[in-house]
Amino acid sequence: MKAVILAAGCATRLRPYSDDTPKTLLPVGGVPILRRTITSLLRCGFDQFVIGTGYLEHMVRESVASWFPTLDVTFVSNPDFRSTNNAYSLLLCRPHVENDAFILLDGDVVFDLEVVEELVERGPDCLAVRSVGDIGLEEVKVTADNEDRVLAIGKHVPVRSAMGESVGIELFSHGSSKRLFAALDARVRGQGLVNEYYEASFQQIIDEGATLYGVDIGSMYASEIDTIDDLMAANARLAARPAFDVSVDAVRLAV
Secondary structure, eight states, X not given: OEEEEEEOOOOGGGTTTTSSSOGGGSEETTEEHHHHHHHHHHHTTOOEEEEXXXXXXXXXXXXXXXXXXXXXXXXXXXXXXTXXXXXHHHHHTHHHHTTSOEEEEETTEEEXXXXXXXXHHHOSSEEXXXXXXXXXXXXXXXXEOTTOBEEEEETTSXXXXXXXEEEEEEEEOHHHHHHHHHHHIIIIIISOOTTSOTHHHHHHHHHTTOOOEEEEOTTOOEEEOOSHHHHHHHHHHHHTSOOOOOOGGGSOOOO
């Protein structure tokens, strides 16, 4: 199974921590975010990886090679990472994943293994939604019908009508993959919307008839690390937990 991890951004809100380290390599609970992500995905059976890079990308490549020397991984560089957004980075991954089922993750998400397990058990097409806790105006929010089919997704969604916050983890079937990349191409290349979030393309395919389900992860932990406050909160949350196991024996590495 394929996984796409987007880790191109330069994380200006995390300065000075991100001055000389990509956000995805910042340690949380003593383990770099990206290492946590890949380890968890391997445990869930994902064995092919596409990683979108940009800012200090050599550090990402070197780190992944040192942690997982036999990993089946393709790096996709976004040279315009300073002037584009994650929709653009995702579109660049198209040749390596279009028409394939895949899981999509932002490279700055710290999450419980059970979140991915929940999505895999549910099956595509779905996305993880956090309904527990405060939801801010700046968060990507989701509204859904009474069968959890997503109706709207984006920062514009009113808090009062939201099912919850999208945490940046989505699972797509091969059919939805094709539709998603067609929408991304139409928006990013066709309309020049190089600086928008990929959720705008999610909304487009929903409006065109695709079905995505919101999966409420309840009290499971999932948090995007956007700011220094986020980083401190995640470290405090994970400090009370057992150490994260990153040993080779803990994962199913495809050799």
